[in-house]
Amino acid sequence: MKREIRRTGIYTRRALLVGAVQVGAFGVLAAKLYQMQIMQGERYATMAEANRISARMLAPARGRVLDRYGTTLAGNKLNWRAVLVAEQAENVGASLDAFARIIPLAEHERVRVERDLRRRRRFIPVTLREFLSWEEMAAIEVNAPDLPGVMVDVGTTREYPFGPALAHVVGYVAPASEQDTAEDPMLALPGIRVGRSGMEKFADTVLRGSAGSVQLEVNAVGRVIRELDRHEGTPGADLTLSIDAGLQQDVLARLGDESASAVVMDARNGEVLAMATTPSFDPSLFDSGVSTAQWLAWTSNRRAPLINKTTAGVYPPGSTFKMAVALAALESKVITPNDRVNCPGYYDLGDTRFHCWSKYGHGNQDLRGGLKNSCDVFFYEVAKRVGIDRIAATSRRLGLGADLDIELPGVRKGMVPTRDWRISQGKAWNQGDTVVSGIGQGYIQVTPLQLATYTSRLATGRIVQPHLTRSVRGVLQPGSQPSDWPTLGMPERMLAAVREGMWAVVNEQGGTATIAKLPMQGVSFAGKTGSSQVRRVTREQREHGFNSENLPWEYRPHALFVGYAPYEAPRYAVAVVVEHGNAGSAAAAPLARDIMVDTLTRDPSERRETPQRLAGGGDGSGGVR
Amino acid sequence: MILERRLIREPSFGLATKLWNISWFYVLLLCALAGVGYAALYSAAGGSPDPYASRQALRFAFGLVMMLAISVVDIRFIARLAWPVYLVSVALLVLVLRMGHVGKGAQRWIDLGGFQMQPSELAKIGLILVLASWFHRASNERVGNPLFLIPPIILVLIPVGLILKEPNLGTAVITAVVGGAVFLGAGVRWWKFALVAVLGGLAAPIAYSHLHDYQRQRITTFLNPESDPLGAGYNIIQSKIALGAGGMWGKGFLQGTQGHLNFLPEKQTDFIFTMLAEEFGLVGSLSVLGLLLLIVMGALLIGLRCRHQFGRLVAIGIAVNFFMYVFVNVAMVMGAIPVGGVPLPLVSYGGSALLTVMFGMGILMSVHVHRDVEFGEAGGD
CATH class of the missing domain: 3.40.710.10 (DD-peptidase/beta-lactamase superfamily)
Structure with a gap:
């Protein structure tokens, strides 16, 4: 019996010790919870908000350039373009191949698309081809089942009704360079153009307007759940020139x-x-991209069209x-x-x-x-x-x-x-x-x-x-x-x-x-x-x-x-x-x-x-x- | 005095008495925890009983009945089943390695006629029973004999080794700790634990070299979660953000953004505590921790009140097992220890874990009901 009592005693001591260790361990967990939820709570709350809220910019419409009587010298026209949303494509490569069978993509276009796909997040559309014709759009729509992730959307492109006649005065626009986007992230928005010459360049900030913003609640994969807040941007100002x-x-x-x-x-x-x-020269060529041959023709002309x-x-x-x-x-x-x-x-x-x-x-x-x-x-x-x-x-x-x-x-x-x-x-x-x-x-x-x-x-x-x-x-x-x-x-x-x-x-x-x-x-x-x-x-x-x-x-x-x-x-x-x-x-x-x-x-x-x-x-x- | 209390004899120990002897308060605690689990799973499903909460409630009801049924089974009968349970669980562990389902790069699940289970969960119960049975009749002198300790050490190493091979490092460690708890309750000398600890420490670098890549990855990620924010560290970072963002009072039921916008991974299973902490804040998470602590302490108390060594050792084993679940899971979601697939008992979604926990609780309650039975004591033999 003594032995049994002794054994019980040992057990009791040890069980109490185990209990004490467990209480201590729960105390550590509680302390850690206090530290995270109270002492660092605000920091984590901010991080949770940053997770949840995605602020996106809304591209403003670029202002028009008008002559003194209100005739449009530079305006915006609709531009139908094919985009690929990687998230919605089962296989991005396969979708690209299928697209290329309908609308052939040049080697450099494909390289650009693949680079954009790598750089951007999976739910951000990557432009495959701009300035689609009606025939091309129809071909894409008809083949839509074979083109998961490929969509046609509409943007704007710059239009110069007077073309070469005012090319030097009005200038031209081109997509933003990486240097531009580093200075103003708005310029990275699809469809935004930056003035590169003439009034388009000089008055770029006036014509550009300011971006609106929309605050979206997004989930972990970046899909938009709902819109939380929206500020419309200011469209670029119309600029009236003294030109007739x-x-x-x-x-x-x-x-x-x-x-x-x-x-x-x-x-x-x-x-x-x-x-x-x-x-x-024709200023609209700069928006869609100037071919090397065209560029050489301009620069080697001793009458210097540029x-x-x-x-x-x-x-x-x-x-x-x-x-x-x-x-x-x-x-x-x-x-x-x-x-x-x-x-x-x-x-x-x-x-x-x-x-x-x-x-x-x-x-x-x-x-x-x-x-x-x-x-x-x-x-x-x-x-x-x-x-x-x-x-x-x-x-x-x-x-x-x-x-x-x-x-x-x-x-x-x-x-x-x-x-x-x-x-x-x-x-x-x-x-x-x-x-x-x-x-x-x-x-x-x-x-x-x-x-x-x-x-x-x-x-x-x-x-x-x-x-x-x-x-x-x-x-x-x-x-x-x-x-x-x-x-x-x-x-x-x-x-x-x-x-x-x-x-x-x-x-x-x-x-x-x-x-x-x-x-x-x-x-x-x-x-x-x-x-x-x-x-x-x-x-x-x-x-x-x-x-x-x-x-x-x-x-x-x-x-x-x-x-x-x-x-x-x-x-x-x-x-x-x-x-x-x-x-x-x-x-x-x-x-x-x-x-x-x-x-x-x-x-x-x-x-x-x-x-x-x-x-x-x-x-x-x-x-x- | 002690003799006087040992009066209960089988003839007078009917079913009604047994039911009367069940600690209904303890059962209530378990139900309360399951209730917390229901709320959490309701939220995890975006505010719906489907698909998690209702199914889990059904399982709990089934588990509760099973627990109460086991509670009235004579503890001495259960002790006789120690070896069979242990051997079956080891057999299942071998079987899972041969034909188990592969989940997340490890074989952990086995299909038993449409019912999936993790044999490692059962193995812990089997181990507790078999160790308690081994030490039940051993005198202090025999416990002091190192040779007497070799068989139970082997009994521990067999399931631990098999679980490691699955591979499931977290459960293997828990199993070893649970086995150690029974040794501790049996009165094994401290220095022997120290010796094992030293040997373990020496073996750790060797063991690390044998770890699977994903296990090493986990340790590396644990040490520096921000090193790979979109990969393995993502879960830990998002869990910490969700937890911390809960603040004092939480964001409110069904209002946790991290959970509901899917930033929080596996929110219905491993990370369910984070979900609670985000929605109910420090107040809520401490309340849940308090409830869990009561359950652990209650198990220990049952051990202390038990009059036979078998019951005491089973109680300490089950108490430590439950504690380890809770500690590893909560510490894991707070990013304090490596992530390891350990659920929060009775709260996380999953039938296998719930049923094995309730199975263990049934045995614990049987210990409580039969705390004073005459059970061939050690000492004299």
Whole structure:
């Protein structure tokens, strides 16, 4: 019995010990529960919410780009596309193969699809093919049983009704790059496009709008259970340009097959009505993908279809520069409008002889005659008197060689040289350099847009900036009124003297561009021709009856014309540059005349303009400028 | 005094007396736990008695009847069945290795005429019975003899080895611990446990090299669950999130997002405690833990009140077995020990586990009913 009692005692002690250990173990579990549920409870609750709630962005519709009369220049059209949702496909590879039998997929497309399928989660649709035709859609629908996971959905794609006509101004869009999506995750949404050129690029943030968001409750595999919250995004703003699409088409028709460019501006406020460059390209190709062959064709074309020649083409202004020289001289009082210079057909500076375009000379010339006849000797002398630095300062104020505030990418500044610039190059500035600068040759290079701006400023006496944005979301932007722009601060009589010379060029017997005279009553055109040499004409050529028409195309001089109308009340300015067009009077002046006639006959006062609200003071929301 | 209490004799020990002697409070505790299980399974099915809760309730009703039936079977008769039960369970363990169903890379299930069961569950009961029977008549002197301990150690190693081979590491460890508990109750010296512990510690690296890849994976994942958040560590991470997100009061019945949106894996079986903790918070999870602790303590108490060694050893074995289920399962869902396919008794969905638990509870209750019977005591022989 004692043994039994002892055994019972051992058992009791040990059972109590086991019980104590078990209570202790439950205590540990309870402590751990307290730690997780109370001390770290909020952290875990947040993680549970993050699990449960999936915030997705809603792609906003991209704003349209309109011309000044509301015509769509860039819009959105429906784009039917085939997508594959991996989660709903039993076998992704098999579905892809089946799809490829209906709509063949190129090797690179297949590689892209497979890459997207790997990267994205299984319930996110991967685009197989965009821009499906009705036939392709029907084929997919009919074969739907063999295509698990393949669906047709609709998105939007960018549409450019005017295509090449406005490709350089409106620009184009393309799918977002990885760099873009790193900056703004919204851009990763299917169907979102990013502006890559032109206004599409400049005003991208305005056109893009802001993404909406939707909070979805999702389960563990990511399937949507219900919508918890929804914020609609803001669609991109419609952007109204100052462009007149009809005029743009007319201008392009005038330029024809030349490698040329032309700008028509409202001289009073800097609004660009037409900005044409030939040849051009089809901007819609960038959305769907440009083939290598097409790209090579564009880039190897020496007429450079991808370049906007109005802003990125730089040319010596030739004689069109003479107004700037004249104004610099008048302002610095080295001449008066009545001072005369004798032109024997050449100008000697030391040992060097500079020729006038007319080897017979123009005789005694005043400012008006110098401009009317485009007498080189007159401007050689005037330039020498006024000096390069003052010429440069005045021409920059007029917009030449200056940074213009236009809303386009890739705008070039051109070049108006100064003494300091030449010295910074480690060379000396020679007086001969000043003399050739007097006729817009030498180092001077300007863009057609600068020439149009220069002409506008000459015509109105205001420092207008060329711009393309007229209104955003229907709100007129600052800059549409002449009074928005400061004056040049030049005495009116000086400007008048120059304008009179420009009038004489076109309208007076013997002017260099009488061909540009407008065929209408009471409205006259004032302008200036220019022919800028691409190559120096040697003495030998000159003595053997040089005729630039015999040169190969790429060595012929550029033909330029700048002008404005009506002379009586300046309204429109035009600049035309025909690359290697030879003489400005022959190649550019008639084009400028026709463009001006088109512009004047399309005058908005004869058209019904869409009503525009004036911008409220200090309204900066969505403003482009 | 002790002699006076040992008065009950068979003639006066009728069925009514036996039923009267059943601890109905203990039965109530088990029913309460099953009730918690019903609620949890109702929620796991998204707020429906189908497919889990109703079927589980039916099984529990069946298990309860079985338990009460076993309760009135004389404990001495049960002791005579120790060897047969043990041998059958070992035979089933061998059979499961040969022709069992493969689930999750392991053979654990056996089909017995349309009824699937895990022989490892039965093996634990068999082991408890056979060990209790072995030590029942042994005096302290004999227990102190190392040679006397060799046969029961072999009795432990046979089922543990077979379960390891399935492979089911978690159940094998539980089985070994349950066997150890009977040794402990029998009065085996502490230093011998220490010796086994040391030997086990030395053998661990060797054992690790023999572990299956998925078992090693589990240990690695346990040590660093975030290393593989979408793979093996996913379950643990999601379970911890659900548990922690419950906070003090929980998200409310049927409102647990982790469970209802399927972030929580196997929520009706292994991770059912997490589901409860998410919906009822710390208050709810501690209440369930308290209930489980009462059941464990009740089993120990039955052992302490029993007057024969066989009953005492069975009680401690069943108490530790139940405790191990609970501890391993709860610690597992909290990410405190590696995940191991151990259900929460009477709460997790599954017939085999429920019925074996109720089978064990029946034997325990028989111990309680027959706590004072004359049962050829040890000592003198």
